[in-house]
Amino acid sequence: MSASGTIAGPRRxxxxxxxxxxxxxxxxxxxxxxxxAVFTYRPLILNVWYSMLDWTLGSxxxxxxxxxxxxxxxxxxxxxxxxxxxxxxxxxxxxxMLIGLGLAVVLNRRLIGRxxxxxTVFAPYVLSGVGVGLVWTFIFDPVGGVLAAVLRKFGASxxxxxxxxxxxxxMVIIVYIWKNLGYCAVIYLAALQAVPRDxxxxxxxxxAGRSRTFRSIVWPLISPTTFFLLMTTILSxxxxxxxxxxxxxxxxxxxxxxxxxxxxxFGGYNRAGYSSAISTILVVILLILTVFQMRFLERKVYYA
Amino acid sequence: xLHDASRAAISRRSLLGLIGLGAGAAALSACSGPSTSASGAxxxxxxxxxxxxxxxxxxxxxxxxxxWSNHPGSSQAITxxxxxxxxxxxxxxxxxxxAGSTYEDVAQKFQSAQAGGQLPDLVVLSDVWxxxxxxxxxxxxxxxxxxxxxxxxxxxxQGLVADYQYKDxxxxxxxxxxxxxFYYNKSHFKAAGLPDRAPATWGEFATWAPKLMAARSxxxxxxxxxxxxxxxxxxxxxxxxxxxxGGGWSKKDSFDITCDSDPSxxxxxxxxxxxxxxxxxxxxxTSSTDDLAAGACSATIxxxxxxxxxxxxxxxxxxxxxxxLPGGPVSxxxxxxxxxxxxxxxxxxxxxxxxxxxxxxxxxxxxENTVSFSAATGYLPVRTSADTSSLLAKNPLIGTxxxxxxxxxxxxxxxxxxxxxxxxMAKSVAAILTQGAGVDATMKTLRTTLEGIYTSQVKxxxx
Numbered sequence: 195m196s197a198s199g200t201i202a203g204p205r206r207x208x209x210x211x212x213x214x215x216x217x218x219x220x221x222x223x224x225x226x227x228x229x230x231a232v233f234t235y236r237p238l239i240l241n242v243w244y245s246m247l248d249w250t251l252g253s254x255x256x257x258x259x260x261x262x263x264x265x266x267x268x269x270x271x272x273x274x275x276x277x278x279x280x281x282x283x284x285x286x287x288x289x290x291m292l293i294g295l296g297l298a299v300v301l302n303r304r305l306i307g308r309x310x311x312x313x314t315v316f317a318p319y320v321l322s323g324v325g326v327g328l329v330w331t332f333i334f335d336p337v338g339g340v341l342a343a344v345l346r347k348f349g350a351s352x353x354x355x356x357x358x359x360x361x362x363x364x365m366v367i368i369v370y371i372w373k374n375l376g377y378c379a380v381i382y383l384a385a386l387q388a389v390p391r392d393x394x395x396x397x398x399x400x401x402a403g404r405s406r407t408f409r410s411i412v413w414p415l416i417s418p419t420t421f422f423l424l425m426t427t428i429l430s431x432x433x434x435x436x437x438x439x440x441x442x443x444x445x446x447x448x449x450x451x452x453x454x455x456x457x458x459x460f461g462g463y464n465r466a467g468y469s470s471a472i473s474t475i476l477v478v479i480l481l482i483l484t485v486f487q488m489r490f491l492e493r494k495v496y497y498a
Numbered sequence: 499x500l501h502d503a504s505r506a507a508i509s510r511r512s513l514l515g516l517i518g519l520g521a522g523a524a525a526l527s528a529c530s531g532p533s534t535s536a537s538g539a540x541x542x543x544x545x546x547x548x549x550x551x552x553x554x555x556x557x558x559x560x561x562x563x564x565x566w567s568n569h570p571g572s573s574q575a576i577t578x579x580x581x582x583x584x585x586x587x588x589x590x591x592x593x594x595x596x597a598g599s600t601y602e603d604v605a606q607k608f609q610s611a612q613a614g615g616q617l618p619d620l621v622v623l624s625d626v627w628x629x630x631x632x633x634x635x636x637x638x639x640x641x642x643x644x645x646x647x648x649x650x651x652x653x654x655x656q657g658l659v660a661d662y663q664y665k666d667x668x669x670x671x672x673x674x675x676x677x678x679x680f681y682y683n684k685s686h687f688k689a690a691g692l693p694d695r696a697p698a699t700w701g702e703f704a705t706w707a708p709k710l711m712a713a714r715s716x717x718x719x720x721x722x723x724x725x726x727x728x729x730x731x732x733x734x735x736x737x738x739x740x741x742x743x744g745g746g747w748s749k750k751d752s753f754d755i756t757c758d759s760d761p762s763x764x765x766x767x768x769x770x771x772x773x774x775x776x777x778x779x780x781x782x783x784t785s786s787t788d789d790l791a792a793g794a795c796s797a798t799i800x801x802x803x804x805x806x807x808x809x810x811x812x813x814x815x816x817x818x819x820x821x822x823l824p825g826g827p828v829s830x831x832x833x834x835x836x837x838x839x840x841x842x843x844x845x846x847x848x849x850x851x852x853x854x855x856x857x858x859x860x861x862x863x864x865x866e867n868t869v870s871f872s873a874a875t876g877y878l879p880v881r882t883s884a885d886t887s888s889l890l891a892k893n894p895l896i897g898t899x900x901x902x903x904x905x906x907x908x909x910x911x912x913x914x915x916x917x918x919x920x921x922x923m924a925k926s927v928a929a930i931l932t933q934g935a936g937v938d939a940t941m942k943t944l945r946t947t948l949e950g951i952y953t954s955q956v957k958x959x960x961x
Contacts, residue, residue, distance in 0.1 A: 250917070250955065252609030253634040335783050337720055337794040356783035357728070357932035444729040444921065446928055460606040463918035464630060464955075 238477070244470035251459055251466040263471035271454065275472075279450040282367060283431045289371040290427055291420070294378025299408075301379065302386045312383070316376035323373065327440030330369045334441075359447025366441055366448050370434060378423055385419035386412065425487055432480060451476040549666050550641030552849065557646065559854035561590060563619035566597035568604045570622070570674040570839060571803040571875030577862075580870065584861045590854050592620075601627060601839060612636055612846070620855040623670045623842040625734075628662055629915045632669050633959040637842045638852065639667035647856035653883050654863070657906055662840055670840035671859050672880040674871070676802040677834050677906055678735045679899055680824065681787060684817040686796035689713040696821020700739060700768060703797075703824055707778035710796045717796065721780040723772065724795035725931070728781060733913045733923035734837055735799055740765045741833045741907065742826020747923065747948075748912030753956070755912055755948045757923075758941035761828065766930060766937045773931050781931055787811075790818075799823060801837060802899040805876030809895070820895045822902050832907040838877060872896060878903055916951045 245263055249256035267275075301312050318326065333340045334355040342352035355365045389412055397407045433452055442448045445457050451472055459469035567577065574594070581592045597604040601624035611617050612634070623631065631637045644651065651659050651668065658672035680696040687694060690706070690713040697703035703723065710722035726735050733747065740746050745762030748755050756762055772779035782789055786798035791811035800808075805820070812818050823834045841862070843855045861867065865884040872879045873889050878900055890897045913919055926944040929935035 248954075250630075250634060252612040252631070252636055254612070331784060337724075337780070337783065337789050338792045354781075354783075354932060357781055357928060359933070442729075444924055444928070446729075446925065457921070460602070460609075461918070462602065462626075462921045464609065465917075 241470045241477075242474055244467055245474045247467040247470075249465075249467040251464040251469075256467065259467070263468045264475070266468065267471055267475065275449055275451055275454045278363065278448065279432065279452075281363065282370075282434070282448070282450050283428060285367050286370045286374070286431045286434070287424070287427045289367070290375045290378045291423055293371065294375045294423075295382050297375065297379040298382035298386055301383055312380070315379050318373045319376040319380075321373070323436030324440055326369065326373050327437045330365075330372075330437075331441050334365050356442065357446070362442045362447040366437055369437055369441065370431070373437070374427070374430070378427065381419055381423055382416065385416040389415050421487070425484070428483060428487075429480060432476065432483075451479070549639060550645070551639035551643060551667070554643050554646035554849060554853055557849045557853050559590060559647075559857055560619075560848065560850040561854075562593065563590065563851050563854045563858065564593045564595055565620040565841075565855075565858070566595045566604055566608065566618035567622045568598050568600055569596065570601075571877055572807065573674065573871065573875050573877075576871055576874035580862055580867050581858075583867075584858055587861070588857060590857065592858055597622075605630075608636070608844075609634075617844045617846050619847050619851040620841055620843060620858060622673075622839050623662075624839040625661065625837055625909060626914045626920055628670050628840065628842060629664065630917055631842065632664060633956065636845055637669055638845050639669060640671065640843065640856065641668055643843065643852055643856040644668070644671070644859070646853055647860055649856060649860035653865075653881050655880055655882055655903060657903070657908070658836060658840075658880055661836055661908060662842075670842040671863060672838075672840045673859075673863055674803065674838045674875065674877040675836060675840070675880055676838035676877050677836055677899065677902055678738060678799045678823055679802045679805065679902070680797065680799050680821045681790055681804075681808060682797040682819045682821070683717070683719075683790060683793065683795075684819045686710060686713065686717040686719055686793075686816075687819070689716045690796075694819060696819070697824045699825045699827070699830060700742060701827060704768075704772070704776070707772070707776065711778050717793070719794060719796050721795045722778040722797065723780075724786040724789050724798045725769065725773070725779060725781045726786045726798065726800055727784055728924045728928045728931075731837070731920060732927050733920045734835060734909070736766075736769065736923070736927065737835045737910060737913065738799065738823045738833050739769060739826060741835075742824070742829055743768070744826070744828030746912075747910040747919070751908070751911065753911055753915070753952050755945045755952075757912070757926075757948065758938065758945045763937050763941055765826065766927070766941065769927070770930050770937055774934065801876075802896075803838060803875060803877050805895060805899065806874065806893070807876070809893070818895070820898050822898070822905065831905040834902055834906045835909045836903075836906045837909070912948055912952075915956060916948055917955050918951060919948055922947050922951075 246258060246260055247256040248259045248262065297315055301308060301315065305311070332338075334352075336342050336352035336354055336356070339352065345352050353361050355361045393411050393415075394407060397411055402410070432450070434450065435452055435456065438445065438448045438450065438453045439456070445453050445461070449457065455469045455472040455476065457463065458465045458472060565577075565581075567573075569577065574596070578594055581594055585591055595618065597607045597618070601622065604622050605624070605627045608618070608621055608631075621637075623637070628637070649671075651671070654672060655675075658675050659668070661672065662668060662670035682696060684694060687710075690709040692706050692709060697706060707722040710717070710719070714720075726732065737746065740762055743761045743765035745756060745759050745765050747757050747762075769779075773781060780795065782798070785800075786795065787800045787804045787808045788811070789795050790798050791808055793816070808818055822831075825831060825833050841859055843852050843859075863880055865879075865881045868879040868881050869884050869886060869889050871877060872884075872886075873892060873896075876896060876899070878896075879886055879889070886897075886900060890900075913923065922944060926935075926940050929940050930937055
């Protein structure tokens with residue numbers, strides 16, 4: 195047996211093993227990749243194509259108009275829609291995370307009834323958005339609603355939540371935060387519980403107060419969680435639909451990019467091409483945000 | 499050799515990237531419309547040349563069909579009982595499918611199905627949707643199929659039949675038809691010293707409203723009158739006041755927009771003043787009839803389809819009164835628009851199914867069943883030969899709604915034929931009523947918008 199023969203044997207075995215692993219990899223990945231390609235990327239690509247058509251939903255015919263839908267959006271609707279989207283996203287993300295963090299800090303302490311309180315805080319997150327929207331619509335109803343009844347006890351009248359665009363947006367934001375802060379609270383709670391006790395005890399021995407301990411030890415250690423929550427809640431907020439649809443079907447003051455896309459296609463206008471253009475803009479914004487967060491914000495994150 | 503798990507494992511960065519990409523893609527796939535072979539061939543026009551539609555000579559009706567409905571007026575039970583009777587009589591099974599809770603829900607599903615989904619054999623067509631289906635070539639003209647199914651439209655109320663006619667073709671048959679109706683709380687009217695009837699004109703009601711407001715210590719109502727929720731069908735009910743003042747969203751049977759004409763501006767100024775200046779009227783957030791039933795307002799106008807629901811909600815707490823819609827300074831009749839829905843047959847299904855659907859239309863709307871349907875919902879009997887005596891004996895208020903059919907007017911084309919017009923009208927009225935926008939300027943803007951919709955989305959289909 196030659197020297198080359200003794201080397202070739204293990205190499206062949208190595209190649210066969212690599213081939214087997216590759217085939218196994220393909221066998222596992224291919225079904226999922228095919229599903230994703232058919233049900234996610236195909237609609238995505240088709241959507242970009244539709245966005246360049248003057249196409250009435252349901253019609254078999256359409257006219258190619260190039261960037262006409264984009265031109266119309268940026269010259270007509272962009273200011274109001276992007277402004278509403280920005281306000282809704284910033285306030286709901288900021289509100290959910292700040293209140294969620296505050297709740298997590300409280301729930302991390304040894305309090306009586308802590309476990310029921312944790313469940314209560316998280317419960318709205320798992321409820322149906324439609325159900326939540328209907329219940330809160332009744333609460334905010336300025337004539338027969340619960341809030342109006344409470345205000346009447348104090349001699350005040352209820353604001354016109356459903357008629358004033360600014361108030362409608364405020365109302366939906368309040369409900370969105372209420373529904374979603376449990377998610378942030380639970381994730382933050384898990385992060386807080388992972389902070390090493392010895393570090394906190396060392397800080398206490400060194401005379402650091404609660405505020406200083408939080409700023410210098412806890413906050414940096416939970417920054418990966420903050421980064422994760424920031425990304426997921428921004429993406430979720432930008433795609434919010436159910437509460438807006440149920441509470442403000444006309445979209446008065448609450449027409450975010452997502453809802454504008456729905457209204458244009460299904461809200462009576464039937465402009466599938468224009469709706470697709472808005473959807474495409476939403477995707478581009480989501481991609482830009484994701485890349486920006488990964489490139490720049492993640493540098494500020496401290497991974498222990 | 500150990501497998502290098504750290505290299506193969508997905509990194510946090512990759513995971514987050516994938517989440518972002520997946521979320522974006524999900525947003526798109528959720529919003530994108532059905533696939534179509536868009537080819538830049540132009541908007542095209544609807545099947546305007548087909549007066550009677552396809553021939554049904556030699557076609558045998560199918561044994562099973564599907565019927566998409568939103569069950570207007572909580573009509574699922576009564577519709578199912580009619581379907582059961584139809585099955586016993588004809589042997590044809592009709593699968594009643596809940597396609598949403600509103601006409602818009604049904605439209606959304608139906609239009610999505612055009613792109614390759616499972617089409618129904620019969621579908622609910624509201625007053626604002628059938629024309630779009632006509633323009634999109636999604637429904638068939640019913641002349642020949644109704645003839646083949648031996649359904650004669652001469653016994654139907656001709657005003658309701660005419661609502662679905664265009665280019666000499668019949669595109670739907672009236673089914674759950676309604677008009678707005680003036681609802682009032684008899685106890686509140688009595689407490690205010692008012693006669694037990696609806697006002698003859700809006701001017702008369704303006705003199706009644708302060709009395710109703712003065713009686714609030716007794717009635718506990720918040721408003722003398724409540725305008726229906728704008729998110730519903732503001733464009734529909736406001737036609738009453740617009741017509742009373744001699745205005746309208748558009749000229750009669752024309753696409754000539756008149757929402758900014760002097761009479762229209764005067765009419766909408768009356769509405770704005772009732773809320774902002776006189777403050778005797780409010781605007782419902784969700785349902786004005788719910789507020790009426792709760793005693794929060796003394797009067798409102800809403801669909802006759804809400805009648806039975808209102809009576810059930812009120813129970814024995816107070817007597818509900820109904821009356822014709824008030825007139826205006828220029829016209830007192832006809833100032834009542836028709837509304838509700840009919841049923842139509844999609845184009846892309848087998849002729850056998852279309853014929854079976856036409857047979858079911860005839861049964862669904864026969865004199866006996868239209869009365870049963872009316873009794874259960876408050877919608878109006880659509881047949882002139884229908885014996886309504888039992889209906890009136892059971893619920894006399896429906897008689898007022900039926901009588902009002904004689905003084906109805908076909909709706910303004912700007913509202914029913916322009917896609918998105920209802921939404922634009924509601925937004926404009928909301929701006930006037932709740933944001934202090936000027937009536938004149940707002941209506942001028944609305945006119946520009948409506949004309950733009952006509953030019954870009956309707957005119958090309960009518961050529």
